[in-house]
Amino acid sequence: MRFLHTGDWHIGKNLAGYNLLADQHATFQEIRKIAQDKQVDAVVIAGDLYDRTIPGEAAIQELTKELATLNIKEHLPVLAISGNHDSATRLGIGHQWFVNNDFYLNTNFSDAFHPINIKDTQFFLLPFFGLQEVRNYFADDHIQNINTAMQKIVTKMKESFDPQSQHVLVAHFFAAGSKRTAESETMIEVGGLSAVNTDILKDFEYVALGHLHNKNALHEERVRYSGSPMKLSVSEAPMEKGVWIVDTDPFEIQWVPLKPVHDIHVLEDSMDTLTNEQFAKNYAKDDYYAIKLTDREIIPDVMNRLRQYYPQILSLSRKYGFSDPKRHQQSTKTQLSPDKLFEDFFQQTIGTEMSAEQEKIMRKTLEEVMKEND
Amino acid sequence: MRFLHTGDWHIGKNLAGYNLLADQHATFQEIRKIAQDKQVDAVVIAGDLYDRTIPGEAAIQELTKELATLNIKEHLPVLAISGNHDSATRLGIGHQWFVNNDFYLNTNFSDAFHPINIKDTQFFLLPFFGLQEVRNYFADDHIQNINTAMQKIVTKMKESFDPQSQHVLVAHFFAAGSKRTAESETMIEVGGLSAVNTDILKDFEYVALGHLHNKNALHEERVRYSGSPMKLSVSEAPMEKGVWIVDTDPFEIQWVPLKPVHDIHVLEDSMDTLTNEQFAKNYAKDDYYAIKLTDREIIPDVMNRLRQYYPQILSLSRKYGFSDPKRHQQSTKTQLSPDKLFEDFFQQTIGTEMSAEQEKIMRKTLEEVMKEND
Known part of the structure; x- marks a missing residue:
């Protein structure tokens, strides 16, 4: 049979x-x-x-x-x-x-x-x-x-x-x-x-x-x-x-x-290459993407800019980490405070420093979260 | 057909x-x-x-x-x-x-x-x-x-x-x-x-x-x-x-x-009657009971005493409320504080006032609950 x-x-x-x-x-x-x-x-x-x-x-x-x-x-x-x-x-x-x-x-x-x-x-x-x-x-x-x-x-x-x-x-x-x-x-x-x-x-x-x-x-x-x-x-x-x-x-x-209906791609490249029209047009907009940037600099508005070419991003990371020595020093520390961790996360995904107003919201939210964990 | x-x-x-x-x-x-x-x-x-x-x-x-x-x-x-x-x-x-x-x-x-x-x-x-x-x-x-x-x-x-x-x-x-x-x-x-x-x-x-x-x-x-x-x-x-x-x-x-496997009974009577051996032996121990006491006094250890005769109690209430005028006055108030409400509940179900230790536990628990609700 x-x-x-x-x-x-x-x-x-x-x-x-x-x-x-x-x-x-x-x-x-x-x-x-x-x-x-x-x-x-x-x-x-x-x-x-x-x-x-x-x-x-x-x-x-x-x-x-x-x-x-x-x-x-x-x-x-x-x-x-x-x-x-x-x-x-x-x-x-x-x-x-x-x-x-x-x-x-x-x-x-x-x-x-x-x-x-x-x-x-x-x-x-x-x-x-x-x-x-x-x-x-x-x-x-x-x-x-x-x-x-x-x-x-x-x-x-x-x-x-x-x-x-x-x-x-x-x-x-x-x-x-x-x-x-x-x-x-x-x-x-x-x-x-x-x-x-x-x-x-x-x-x-x-x-x-x-x-x-x-x-x-x-x-x-x-x-x-x-x-x-x-x-x-x-x-x-x-x-x-x-x-x-x-x-x-x-x-x-x-x-x-079986041909994937929507494939998963892992893209390891620089922001410049990934957001290059000629490069990006090889990749279907409705596929899924795990992106590892080879850049080491902070990139403003990085997620939104990538989403213009790859709307369905599964993950975004840095292949070589960040060049900022302060940041580098921080990230090797094993214990960062929650607000510091969030600041880093914000910078890495949004690409800018937090405004005073944003920082205020973060601190208030963190305080509430900490209270719940007591 | x-x-x-x-x-x-x-x-x-x-x-x-x-x-x-x-x-x-x-x-x-x-x-x-x-x-x-x-x-x-x-x-x-x-x-x-x-x-x-x-x-x-x-x-x-x-x-x-x-x-x-x-x-x-x-x-x-x-x-x-x-x-x-x-x-x-x-x-x-x-x-x-x-x-x-x-x-x-x-x-x-x-x-x-x-x-x-x-x-x-x-x-x-x-x-x-x-x-x-x-x-x-x-x-x-x-x-x-x-x-x-x-x-x-x-x-x-x-x-x-x-x-x-x-x-x-x-x-x-x-x-x-x-x-x-x-x-x-x-x-x-x-x-x-x-x-x-x-x-x-x-x-x-x-x-x-x-x-x-x-x-x-x-x-x-x-x-x-x-x-x-x-x-x-x-x-x-x-x-x-x-x-x-x-x-x-x-x-x-x-x-x-269809004969109930374990029946549900509503018993409206005094504590004395309900805990009378002769009375209670008419009721199967593994049936379910909703009990309405006709007494108006506080009865110490009421739940445990009733459970000796009716182990599966679905609800316990007072048909005519309580005789204690202070209590009566309280229960007509629409807004009682949580600790007062709990005190009343304790008295009504356990039949005694809370001990100092019990009160301490209650207050600590309430504080924690209130904090979570913030």
């Missing part, structure tokens, strides 16, 4: 305050198109469908619409698990009814041991889990780390292996050898304890992982992260996004890249 | 801090048993399945389990709508898949005009709505109140009436003539505007309403509230709870009462 492997959709995520829902919607239309073009037999989603345990209503509507289109309208079997960003309970609502339509959404640890059979393949859907769940399930308090846990889990799964079938594990954890590169992975540890050794997974013909957003996080033929289908943080700017198309027998794997 | 009419489940509701989930679970087991005994063809739930727009995970698990047992395990068709306490989006998750199993959960206004046909009956599922939704749907800004809105809605529904069928409306609103008696109905106005005149509903053979928790709120044969299946506030203490069993053709309606 042939399936599409994706994951880490993080629907509802905000990027530095920008709502990504429209981009996410467009991305999933592309994924659907790939599924059609490649005539896959199923779509596998390896966790983190939502960005938050209590997603907003718009995010719920978007995910439900995507899944309904894939599964109800296009009659594609869907296999999905919950990730660390999902609430197992909230994501799992309705799963009892979904199975009748070949939509297998597993958010319960204990259901991981009942494989789903589609064509020549047994899928084992292992949601994100905590060690205590494993201890409870096996009634074994001696399970102290993720590798002992996974060994028990795989041994138990193998009891249901049909030797005539292919065996695919869908899971959401940090696998050993994988490199943590994406800032947006806020919870890197699984159950508080290290990473899964991929040797434990060797009995599966393929392991479809979610958790890390970089498809190159692991260097193994049959244990792979799909990565997120969209760039979800500045650290993901250099990554190529896409989905895997996996054939089980004979085994074959193919990467299908 | 024969169906069971219930509503206002309010799963996840807390009663003065007491978690009702276990009682709600037991109540729904009773409802299921009634559905079996009466051999109904469907179960109608007229809104407010949850108590809150963002229900807790335990409430989600409870509702999903109940619905799955009714609909998947016992193969009973279920017809349900969202009420004002539900989030249409959150309650509606998965409804696209549920229909294949004869579970019709409508949380979308526009879907109210597609009747569900079960046996001899067309069910029109009208979720709780706001006037703006009606204006948008009919592209008519002149809809100024709930009656104009309902007239348009019923006229539109009648276009789909099959004259060979019975017609049942399931809705969640405040119907004229109904008496607002239950405190737990926090949002009494529908779309901000008055109540539906039941004349508008005369073309339906039956209207299964939710919103008010009293089955006797209306005095009409064919337009009825089921009321909540459990007492959900002290004001509901005198109400009999249960479900309607409705036969459509020939029309017949039958009330099946």
Whole structure:
């Protein structure tokens, strides 16, 4: 059989305050198109469908619409698990009814041991889990780390292996050898304890992982992260996004890249270059930008001037710091007073010194804030 | 056909801090048993399945389990709508898949005009709505109140009436003539505007309403509230709870009462009587109690003493106020200082004056609270 492997959709995520829902919607239309073009037999989603345990209503509507289109309208079997960003309970609502339509959404640890059979393949859907769940399930308090846990889990799964079938594990954890590169992975540890050794997974013909957003996080033929289908943080700017198309027998794997709807660019250059018409016109106005200025001088009105060319700025920093020796001296001090820190921040982002009136407002506000912290 | 009419489940509701989930679970087991005994063809739930727009995970698990047992395990068709306490989006998750199993959960206004046909009956599922939704749907800004809105809605529904069928409306609103008696109905106005005149509903053979928790709120044969299946506030203490069993053709309606798992009692009596062993032993320790003392004197340690007989006290008040003229004088003042108010509250609930140490703690706490409010 042939399936599409994706994951880490993080629907509802905000990027530095920008709502990504429209981009996410467009991305999933592309994924659907790939599924059609490649005539896959199923779509596998390896966790983190939502960005938050209590997603907003718009995010719920978007995910439900995507899944309904894939599964109800296009009659594609869907296999999905919950990730660390999902609430197992909230994501799992309705799963009892979904199975009748070949939509297998597993958010319960204990259901991981009942494989789903589609064509020549047994899928084992292992949601994100905590060690205590494993201890409870096996009634074994001696399970102290993720590798002992996974060994028990795989041994138990193998009891249901049909030797005539292919065996695919869908899971959401940090696998050993994988490199943590994406800032947006806020919870890197699984159950508080290290990473899964991929040797434990060797009995599966393929392991479809979610958790890390970089498809190159692991260097193994049959244990792979799909990565997120969209760039979800500045650290993901250099990554190529896409989905895997996996054939089980004979085994074959193919990467299908997804073009970003609105790309994330990291621009490191001088203010003069960045605000040069010829330079700037190479960059789409509705893309996202992380800007590192190579200048060391204070630049008046810097944010507004940059926004004329790059309206969606995710971050602004100085590659080499500031030339002002006073400032330099200050910034090496480990303890600056809050008003000094704010003054520096103001100068750096607005590009001018504060007026007397502005300073007054700042002091008043700081006083109030300090009082609240008492 | 024969169906069971219930509503206002309010799963996840807390009663003065007491978690009702276990009682709600037991109540729904009773409802299921009634559905079996009466051999109904469907179960109608007229809104407010949850108590809150963002229900807790335990409430989600409870509702999903109940619905799955009714609909998947016992193969009973279920017809349900969202009420004002539900989030249409959150309650509606998965409804696209549920229909294949004869579970019709409508949380979308526009879907109210597609009747569900079960046996001899067309069910029109009208979720709780706001006037703006009606204006948008009919592209008519002149809809100024709930009656104009309902007239348009019923006229539109009648276009789909099959004259060979019975017609049942399931809705969640405040119907004229109904008496607002239950405190737990926090949002009494529908779309901000008055109540539906039941004349508008005369073309339906039956209207299964939710919103008010009293089955006797209306005095009409064919337009009825089921009321909540459990007492959900002290004001509901005198109400009999249960479900309607409705036969459509020939029309017949039958009330099946539900015995409270833990009843709510309002006790108006003297401290001496209430703490009399003989008196108290008539009252179950795990029931809920709203106590109005007829005494007018300060009673030391009143709450703890009452809790020995009635551990689950929902409220404690004085039927005739206090005899202390100083106190009486104080309580008629409209503006008491926070420390004075707290002193009174302390005396009334604990039954003694504050000690010097207690007063010191109170003053310190109040000072901190006041500072935060600045």
